Amino acid sequence: MNAPARSDTALPCAAGLSLKAEHYVNVLAGEGSVGFFEVHAENYFHSGGPAHRHLEAIRADHALSIHGVALSLGGIDSPDPRHLAQLRALLARYEPASFSEHLAWTTHAGVYLNDLLPFPYTQTALDRVCAHIDMTQAALGRRLLLENPATYVRFDCSEIPETDFLATVVARTGCGLLLDINNVFVCAINHGFDPLAYLADFPLAQVGEIHLAGHADSRDAAGNRLLIDAHDRAVDAQVWQLYDAVIARTGPLPTLIEWDSELPSYSTLREEAARAQSRLDSAGVSHAAE
Numbered sequence: 591m592n593a594p595a596r597s598d599t600a601l602p603c604a605a606g607l608s609l610k611a612e613h614y615v616n617v618l619a620g621e622g623s624v625g626f627f628e629v630h631a632e633n634y635f636h637s638g639g640p641a642h643r644h645l646e647a648i649r650a651d652h653a654l655s656i657h658g659v660a661l662s663l664g665g666i667d668s669p670d671p672r673h674l675a676q677l678r679a680l681l682a683r684y685e686p687a688s689f690s691e692h693l694a695w696t697t698h699a700g701v702y703l704n705d706l707l708p709f710p711y712t713q714t715a716l717d718r719v720c721a722h723i724d725m726t727q728a729a730l731g732r733r734l735l736l737e738n739p740a741t742y743v744r745f746d747c748s749e750i751p752e753t754d755f756l757a758t759v760v761a762r763t764g765c766g767l768l769l770d771i772n773n774v775f776v777c778a779i780n781h782g783f784d785p786l787a788y789l790a791d792f793p794l795a796q797v798g799e800i801h802l803a804g805h806a807d808s809r810d811a812a813g814n815r816l817l818i819d820a821h822d823r824a825v826d827a828q829v830w831q832l833y834d835a836v837i838a839r840t841g842p843l844p845t846l847i848e849w850d851s852e853l854p855s856y857s858t859l860r861e862e863a864a865r866a867q868s869r870l871d872s873a874g875v876s877h878a879a880e
Contacts, residue, residue, distance in 0.1 A: 600653075600687040600688075601625070601626050601653055601655055601687045601688050601798070601799060601844035602625045602626060602653055602844060603625075603841075603842035603843055603844055603870065603874075604624070604625025604626065604842075604844065604845070604867060604870060605624060605625050605845050605846075605847065605863040605864070605866035605867040605870060606624050606625045606626035606627055606628060606653075606655065606844065606845065606846045606847070606863065607624050607627055607628070607846070607847050607849075607859050607860070607862075607863055608627070608628050608629075608846065608847065608848050608849055608850060609627040609628065609629050609645070609648065610850075610853055611641060611644070612853055613853075613856045613859070614644040614648070616856035617648050617652075617856075618644065618647055618648065621856060621857070621860075622856075622857070622860045623652075624652075624860065624863045625653065625844065625863075625867070626652060626653035626654065626655055626687070626844065626846075627648060627652050627653075627654055627655070628654070628655040628656070628657050628846050628848075629645065629654070629655075629656060629657065630656075630657055630658070630659050631656050631657065631658045631659070631660075631677055631680055631689075632658070632659060632660050634680055635676045635680065645684070646684075649684055653687050654684055654686040654687060655686055655687060655688040655689075655690065655799065655844075655846070656680065656681065656684065656686040656688070656689050656690075657689075657690050657691075658677065658689070658690065658691040658692070659691075659692065659696070659706070660673065660696050660697070660702060661673060661674075661677070661691045661692075661696070661722075661726065662694070662695045662696040662697040662722075663691055663692070663693065663694070663695075663719055663722045663723060663726065663736070664693060664694050664695040664707075664708075664709045664715065664718070664719055664722075665695035665696065665697055665698065665722075666695070666698065666718070667697065667698070667699070667700075668721075668722060668725060669722055669725055669726055669729075670697070670700075671729075674725075674726065674729040674730065675729075677689075677729075677730060678729060678730050678731070681730060681732065688735060688798060688799055688844070689730065689732060689734050689735070690734060690735035690736070690737055690768045690799065691726070691734055691735075691736060691737065692706050692736075692737045692739060693719070693736055693737060693738060693739050693756070693759075694706035694707055694708065694709075694739050695707050695709055706739060706740075708739060708741040708742075708743060708745070709745070710745035710747045710748045710749075711745075711748040711749060711750040711751070711752060711755045712747060712748065712749050712750070713749065713750070716750065716755060716758060716759070719759055720758075720759055720762045720763050723736065723759065723763040723765050724763055727763065727764070727765065733764060733765055733766060734765050734766070735765065735766045735767055735768040735798045735799055736756065736759060736760075736765050736766070736767055736768065737767075737768040737769075737770050737773070737801070738752065738756060738767070738768075738769060738770055738773055738774065738792075739773060739777075740770070740772070740773040740776045740777060740819035741776075741777055741780065741781070742780055742816065742818075744781055751791070752788075753788060753791040753792050753793070754791075756792070756793060757793045757796075760793060760796045766796050766797070766798040767792075767793060767796045767797045767798065768797070768798065768799045768800070768801060769792065769794070769797045769799075769800050769801070769836070770800075770801040770803070771800060771801065771802055771829055771832050771833050771836065772801065772802060772803040772804070772805055772819060772825070772826075772829050772848075773801075773819060774788055774789060774792075774832065775805070775817070775826070775828060775829050775832060776805050776817040776818070776819050779815060779816075779817045780815075780816060780817055785832055786832070786835065789832065789835065789836060794836065794839060794840050795840075797840065797843060798843075798844070799843065799844045799845070799846065800833070800836070800837075800843050800844065800845045800846070801845075801846050801848050802825045802829060802830075802833060802845060802846065802847055802848065802862075802866060803819065803820075803821045803825065803829075803847070803848035803849065804820060804821065804822060804823035804824050804825055804826060804849070805817045805818060805819055805820055805823075805826060805829075806818040806820040806822070806823075820851070821848050821849055821850040821851060822849070822850070822851045822852040823849075823852065824862060825847070825862060825865070830865070830869075833845075833866070833869065834869060837869060837870065837873040838873060838876065840873075841873055841874060841877040842870040842871075842873050842874045842877075843870075845866045845870060847859065847862045847863050847866060849862070
């Protein structure tokens with residue numbers, strides 16, 4: 591099935607920030623501008639209250655991206671019609687420039703598991719994910735961006751490399767991609783592959799947004815290094831290097847700094863966004879000179 595004709599993203603090719611309730615006042619006070627803000631869809635499924643009042647005021651002056659975390663596109667069950675209806679109403683209310691979701695499963699038998707869980711990359715899974723994305727895009731009337739996952743286990747029964755899996759999903763459904771570069775690095779360390787080789791195979795032409803975030807460095811039960819996609823600290827230097835390599839190839843792309851817990855001051859978040867913006871500006875100059 592082809593995706594709806596509506597464009598997946600009109601986000602500016604600039605650096606944006608995750609919008610948290612703790613920083614509503616800072617944003618509304620005009621404490622430094624960024625290219626766009628992103629919110630988690632499910633935090634706004636209620637119909638009213640202070641959160642919507644603040645988001646409506648911020649949306650009036652800023653580009654907005656909405657990021658889903660519970661649609662369970664990789665799950666056995668089809669997307670919940672009630673969830674899709676809530677998403678459609680939210681998107682109609684705020685008319686965001688972009689909507690994205692994860693390549694993961696989050697629900698089973700009607701129970702929400704509050705995690706982004708992996709699955710083996712098989713032909714059966716590929717067909718299921720494509721069917722769920724077709725259903726979602728038809729219900730929402732727009733193209734979605736699909737995010738590559740951060741994973742901590744691999745499946746012996748996987749038949750398809752992740753980059754091939756994503757490329758095929760795009761070809762079959764017409765969706766776009768959200769490239770989370772921290773997720774690439776986390777997986778590369780956890781599973782022992784070269785992140786640059788992964789990115790060389792990634793369908794970058796289909797990327798409508800990039801995510802950057804911090805990760806926790808830990809050890810598993812066997813004492814092996816294990817990275818956790820924590821979103822609770824600044825972007826790692828090696829992730830910045832991968833980002834530089836990507837935008838050197840693609841040119842500037844909308845780039846979000848994700849920071850979801852252990853929140854710092856709003857000025858600290860803006861400093862992280864400024865680091866991304868400086869790199870985007872340099873990439874734009876380089877591509878203009880080519």
